[in-house]
Amino acid sequence: MRIVCPFCGERELGEFTYLGDAKPVRPATGAAEDEVYDYVYLRDNIAGVMSENWYHGGGCRAWLKVTRNTLTHEISAVEPALGAGAAKVDA
Numbered sequence: 001m002r003i004v005c006p007f008c009g010e011r012e013l014g015e016f017t018y019l020g021d022a023k024p025v026r027p028a029t030g031a032a033e034d035e036v037y038d039y040v041y042l043r044d045n046i047a048g049v050m051s052e053n054w055y056h057g058g059g060c061r062a063w064l065k066v067t068r069n070t071l072t073h074e075i076s077a078v079e080p081a082l083g084a085g086a087a088k089v090d091a
């Protein structure tokens, strides 16, 4: 599998680290215990298209949001994740 980094171009998988489902949002400080438990421990096991967080540690060190089909590994979109990676888009 190869990933097209928006900053570095097409690179092989070994340069990236998988960081999991991009959908869960960290609960606010003081959130209910159930909400924190769900965020930390519960994940969907999607067979199909899902958004994932990847880290390009072997390249630009940006956090990326990759839209990938978990059955075929087909990647339909790669974009900077919110945070440091997104700040580089207009640089």
Ligand SMILES: [Zn+2]
Residues within 6 Å of the ligand: 005, 006, 007, 008, 009, 056, 059, 060, 061, 062
């Ligand atoms: Zn990169």
